[in-house]
Amino acid sequence: MEDNKPQLFKVTVDGIEVEVEPGTTILQAARKIGPEVAPPAMCYYQPLKGSGGKCRACLVRVAAGSAKDPRPMPKLVASCITPVQDGMVVENTTNQQVIDARNGIVEFLLINHPLDCPVCDQAGECDLQNFAFDHGKATTRYEEDRRTFEKHDIGPYIQLHMTRCILCYRCVYTADQITNKRVHGVLGRGDAAEIGTYIEKAIDNDFSGNVIDVCPVGALTDKTYRFKNRVWFTKPVDAHRDCPTCSGKVTLWYRGEEVIRVTARKNEWNEVTEFICNTCRFDQKKTSDWVIEGPTKISRSSVISANKYRADTIKPDFGKRLAAATYKPIDDKRDTSQLDIQQLPPERFAKTLPSALDKEP
Amino acid sequence: MATKILTEHINVPGIETFDVYRKQGGYTAVEKAFKTMTPEEVVEEVKKSGVRGRGGAGFPMGMKWSFLAKPEGVPRYLVCNADESEPGTFKDHYLMKTIPHLLIEGMIISSYALGANKSFIYVRGELMYVIHILEKAIAEAKAKGFLGKNILGTGYDLELVVQPGGGAYICGEETALLESLEGKRGNPRNKPPFPAVKGLYQCPTVVNNVESIATTSWIVNHGGEAYAAIGIGRSTGTKLISASGHINKPGVYEIELGVPVEDFIYADEWCGGIRPGHKLKAVVAGGSSVPILPANLILNLANGEKRLMTYESLSDGGFQTGTMLGSGGFIVMDETSCIVRNTWNFARFYHHESCGQCSPCREGTGWMEKVLHRIEYGHGHRQDIDLLVDVAKKIEGNTICPLGDAAAWPVASAIRHFRDEFEWHITNPQEATQPGAVYRGEMALV
Ligand SMILES: Cc1cc2nc3c(=O)[nH]c(=O)nc-3n(C[C@H](O)[C@H](O)[C@H](O)COP(=O)(O)O)c2cc1C
Ligand code: SF4
Ligand code: SF4
Ligand code: FES
Numbered sequence: 086m087e088d089n090k091p092q093l094f095k096v097t098v099d100g101i102e103v104e105v106e107p108g109t110t111i112l113q114a115a116r117k118i119g120p121e122v123a124p125p126a127m128c129y130y131q132p133l134k135g136s137g138g139k140c141r142a143c144l145v146r147v148a149a150g151s152a153k154d155p156r157p158m159p160k161l162v163a164s165c166i167t168p169v170q171d172g173m174v175v176e177n178t179t180n181q182q183v184i185d186a187r188n189g190i191v192e193f194l195l196i197n198h199p200l201d202c203p204v205c206d207q208a209g210e211c212d213l214q215n216f217a218f219d220h221g222k223a224t225t226r227y228e229e230d231r232r233t234f235e236k237h238d239i240g241p242y243i244q245l246h247m248t249r250c251i252l253c254y255r256c257v258y259t260a261d262q263i264t265n266k267r268v269h270g271v272l273g274r275g276d277a278a279e280i281g282t283y284i285e286k287a288i289d290n291d292f293s294g295n296v297i298d299v300c301p302v303g304a305l306t307d308k309t310y311r312f313k314n315r316v317w318f319t320k321p322v323d324a325h326r327d328c329p330t331c332s333g334k335v336t337l338w339y340r341g342e343e344v345i346r347v348t349a350r351k352n353e354w355n356e357v358t359e360f361i362c363n364t365c366r367f368d369q370k371k372t373s374d375w376v377i378e379g380p381t382k383i384s385r386s387s388v389i390s391a392n393k394y395r396a397d398t399i400k401p402d403f404g405k406r407l408a409a410a411t412y413k414p415i416d417d418k419r420d421t422s423q424l425d426i427q428q429l430p431p432e433r434f435a436k437t438l439p440s441a442l443d444k445e446p
Numbered sequence: 447m448a449t450k451i452l453t454e455h456i457n458v459p460g461i462e463t464f465d466v467y468r469k470q471g472g473y474t475a476v477e478k479a480f481k482t483m484t485p486e487e488v489v490e491e492v493k494k495s496g497v498r499g500r501g502g503a504g505f506p507m508g509m510k511w512s513f514l515a516k517p518e519g520v521p522r523y524l525v526c527n528a529d530e531s532e533p534g535t536f537k538d539h540y541l542m543k544t545i546p547h548l549l550i551e552g553m554i555i556s557s558y559a560l561g562a563n564k565s566f567i568y569v570r571g572e573l574m575y576v577i578h579i580l581e582k583a584i585a586e587a588k589a590k591g592f593l594g595k596n597i598l599g600t601g602y603d604l605e606l607v608v609q610p611g612g613g614a615y616i617c618g619e620e621t622a623l624l625e626s627l628e629g630k631r632g633n634p635r636n637k638p639p640f641p642a643v644k645g646l647y648q649c650p651t652v653v654n655n656v657e658s659i660a661t662t663s664w665i666v667n668h669g670g671e672a673y674a675a676i677g678i679g680r681s682t683g684t685k686l687i688s689a690s691g692h693i694n695k696p697g698v699y700e701i702e703l704g705v706p707v708e709d710f711i712y713a714d715e716w717c718g719g720i721r722p723g724h725k726l727k728a729v730v731a732g733g734s735s736v737p738i739l740p741a742n743l744i745l746n747l748a749n750g751e752k753r754l755m756t757y758e759s760l761s762d763g764g765f766q767t768g769t770m771l772g773s774g775g776f777i778v779m780d781e782t783s784c785i786v787r788n789t790w791n792f793a794r795f796y797h798h799e800s801c802g803q804c805s806p807c808r809e810g811t812g813w814m815e816k817v818l819h820r821i822e823y824g825h826g827h828r829q830d831i832d833l834l835v836d837v838a839k840k841i842e843g844n845t846i847c848p849l850g851d852a853a854a855w856p857v858a859s860a861i862r863h864f865r866d867e868f869e870w871h872i873t874n875p876q877e878a879t880q881p882g883a884v885y886r887g888e889m890a891l892v
Contacts, residue, residue: 127805137636138636138804138846139803139804139805139846140804140805141804141805141806141844141845141846142805144844160843160844161843161844163636166636185840186840186844189806189840189844190805190806190844192840193805193806193808193809193810193813193840194805194809196809196813197809197812226833227813229813229816229817229820230816232812251805252802252803252805252808254803270631271631271802273802274614274616274798274799274800274801274802275797275798275799275800275801275802275808275811275812276797276800276802276808276809276811276812277802278801278802278808
């Protein structure tokens with residue numbers, strides 16, 4: 086071990102081996118293998134320090150702790166915060182206990198969720214929708230009252246719809262780490278806990294808008310975009326501008342010729358790595374404000390982009406007939422095959438996610 | 447006469463003052479430790495004593511101490527957990543208010559052993575008067591040279607800080623306690639890292655319960671082996687039991703571990719039996735978090751042998767037929783107690799006290815409470831019972847801190863042992879919701 090290069094750890098996830106640097110978490114190791122074995126993450130957000138460990142969506146079983154100590158770990162562990170050991174063997178999609186636990190997590194996250202997707206701006210790009218589709222059941226066992234909160238405007242641009250919040254704390258870390266003055270945090274305890282801006286103070290801060298992008302659900306939404314359109318009818322285009330405050334790299338969301346929303350760019354794990362300032366997000370809504378790069382490639386999976394709402398792909402027992410009556414197959418304009426992507430560097434599209442169709446036997 | 451380690455002098459008038467405590471042999475352990483022992487030797491004695499953490503988990507204290515990381519140039523901290531909020535547990539409160547110097551002396555010895563120069567006592571906020579008692583005791587000890595700079599001329603400095611909590615049960619969980627002590631929201635941390643490596647202000651920290659720390663003066667005075675000679679097997683020494691419920695003599699009792707449960711309930715020395723004219727129905731043996739057991743199983747093991755008040759005997763049979771010693775909150779119920787109502791009450795507590803960080807506990811505790819409430823008030827369905835079992839199972843083991851387990855176990859165990867009673871509530875709502883109505887069906891009362 087005279088070598089200065091750090092020795093790589095060998096980790097096996099669902100039977101697939103991968104080599105990663107010491108200190109890597111199980112989740113990151115699994116992501117390195119690919120989306121098929123990457124555990125879902127509802128609270129972990131790689132760019133935000135300290136995030137993760139809360140939602141328990143990413144629980145996995147460690148069947149062997151390491152080569153040195155191959156004993157299994159007694160409980161399921163949160164893969165987003167558990168570092169790998171050399172020789173670790175992890176079971177994610179292959180373990181019934183994990184699948185059951187995840188099933189439970191979806192159920193827990195949904196019991197107090199309003200399920201108002203039809204009127205929610207996040208629908209179509211919502212982590213909870215995707216998670217529930219992949220791991221949830223079509224029926225509910227919950228018949229009690231759901232907790233509710235009043236809607237709050239926090240500042241002129243952001244609306245908090247606390248009833249939809251899953252308390253992932255991402256927005257708290259964002260306010261803490263990205264903005265320069267945090268007036269935003271969690272108040273109260275248990276299922277009465279709520280995101281609050283202390284004494285209803287407006288968040289006025291150059292980077293406050295990023296809480297909208299990190300929010301996995303529709304709890305924090307862009308007031309300049311509210312109810313303007315459904316995300317699957319809009320056309321995302323990568324663009325940039327010379328911005329004195331931030332990187333200026335954004336995604337513009339078009340309806341026809343009109344820019345109806347500006348967001349930061351998200352990677353295939355639905356994470357923003359370059360946060361943008363409020364000027365770019367809220368004030369620059371003309372095509373002439375931007376240098377257009379080309380259509381955004383949505384490489385991440387979502388219930389919409391993977392065409393999961395197509396009636397013939399709905400798996401659960403409840404609803405083939407209902408689905409057939411209610412949903413029409415969606416002609417997704419963002420499908421790569423229909424986009425002109427030649428002018429963009431090819432490495433940006435290295436991976437295309439399998440759609441739900443591929444998974445069907 | 448049974449050995450009393452913590453409560454021997456508790457009835458001496460004026461024992462809360464330094465002078466009286468000193469006259470009863472107080473602070474001799476500090477002198478002995480500082481003048482004749484190295485910190486390592488103190489740790490060694492505590493290890494030999496086999497004393498286990500009295501806050502609930504029962505982790506061997508000496509072993510915890512030896513895990514403390516000791517990097518150069520980084521301070522180490524000792525934090526005493528005096529947040530005691532577990533329903534049914536009130537021993538630390540009693541100890542601190544009656545004989546505060548026992549804790550102070552224990553803190554000095556433990557801090558010395560761990561090399562901590564600033565130590566904290568985190569007291570639940572509701573106990574303001576106890577905080578005043580402790581602060582007064584600290585001032586006295588400081589005036590007599592047992593705290594502060596250069597204690598007893600050894601060159602060792604120690605400052606003791608009493609910190610009131612905000613009255614949240616979750617702040618009794620050690621990492622939530624540390625967050626709270628740092629001035630933050632009391633959310634438990636993900637582990638690892640454990641406090642022994644990264645605790646208070648990211649420095650190595652030991653967190654121990656009041657009772658655990660209070661044993662150290664006796665251990666230093668009499669030696670670890672003498673302590674280990676008391677008790678049975680790996681349950682060494684004495685334990686404070688907070689006895690409450692339908693017994694003749696509720697109160698805090700110091701017992702030698704190993705007393706048969708039956709004797710503890712019926713002997714005049716302790717609980718003095720079930721109140722006249724009534725029979726034993728169930729016991730929650732270690733604070734609200736541990737599984738409830740029906741009369742026959744708390745008195746006897748599944749194989750018919752007598753159950754003893756030890757960590758091992760109480761947990762004999764796993765969760766099928768056993769429970770846990772926990773923090774020693776011994777709640778006794780006679781046949782007038784409604785198990786459904788009691789379980790709902792516990793569930794309500796955990797729902798209220800969940801910090802809300804992780805989804806299974808935040809959502810699951812509320813769900814269980816609501817379903818139990820429905821059953822108790824005559825609106826239950828048959829499938830609710832299995833639903834409760836399933837929700838409890840999905841919380842258990844999947845959370846950040848053990849509060850999730852603590853919420854799941856009482857519900858799961860009540861249904862395991864008293865399923866008939868739940869069913870009776872569901873099938874006879876008219877009868878079950880009469881004021882004072884209790885299930886009188888077939889069950890083993892003793
Ligand atoms: C929800 C929860 C509440 C707790 N409350 C207390 C408490 O009030 N007092 C206590 O000493 N330990 C409490 N504990 C246990 C502590 O986390 C910790 O294990 C203990 O303080 C360690 O001390 P010991 O080893 O001396 O028992 C609690 C644990 C949990 C999960
Ligand atoms: S508002 Fe959104 S980002 Fe913030 S905690 Fe709730 S779900 Fe997470
Ligand atoms: S188990 Fe409950 S109390 Fe513990 S961290 Fe999770 S939500 Fe908080
Ligand atoms: S993503 Fe790991 S616990 Fe939420």
